[in-house]
Amino acid sequence: MRGTHPSRRLGAGLLTAGLISLGLLPVPAQAAADTNLALGRAATAGGANGGYPASNVTDGSQQSYWEGPLGSFPQWVQVDLGTQVDL
Structure with missing residues (x-):
């Protein structure tokens, strides 16, 4: 079995990081907001x-x-945040 070349991995990682920094790829939700409003x-x-x-x-x-x-169905859950919050 052939392995992946380290240069391809590096290139893919750099491309992904560049697209995220330009806003062309979504950022995971946890990285996007530091505050848990709920x-x-x-x-x-x-x-x-x-028991769920x-x-x-x-509960965090x-x-x-x-x-x-x-x-x-449908299944739903709702959280009251109290007031409008601008991020």
Whole structure:
């Protein structure tokens, strides 16, 4: 099996970094905003499955999550941010 040339990897990495810096590629959401506006806010949902309530959405932990009821569509979760915030 042939391996990838290091120069190709370097070129692809430099091209990607350049396109991101020019705004031509999307930046991951976490890198785009440093402030978690939903942290600790009230969350409501159309339902929940077992031990995965809507409050898990705003608890700040990457280990927990909200899960909608099985077989129920559409599934939704909503967070009240309180006031309008300009970023």
